[in-house]
Amino acid sequence: xxxxxxxxxxxxxxxxxxxxxxxxxxxxxxxxxxxxxxxxxxxxxxxxxxxxxxxxxxxxxxxxxxxxxxxxx
Numbered sequence: 001x002x003x004x005x006x007x008x009x010x011x012x013x014x015x016x017x018x019x020x021x022x023x024x025x026x027x028x029x030x031x032x033x034x035x036x037x038x039x040x041x042x043x044x045x046x047x048x049x050x051x052x053x054x055x056x057x058x059x060x061x062x063x064x065x066x067x068x069x070x071x072x073x
Contacts, residue, residue, distance in 0.1 A: 031055040 006014075026034060035052035045051045 031059065 029037065031052045032048075034055050035048045038051050038055075039048045043051065045054060
């Protein structure tokens, strides 16, 4: 049995790094690839096509909502 105790701040930092990596990896997938990875029998959206459409809609919405990046001088 492993009884190593990880400090809370270290655990939070590690979890955040894993989340950042997962989000970055997911963003590199096409909407179809992401939908195929997300699908499981009984998924609330019902099909890979419906999941793909939702991913596409959310990405388009995020593009509109994202603030403009500052221009390079």
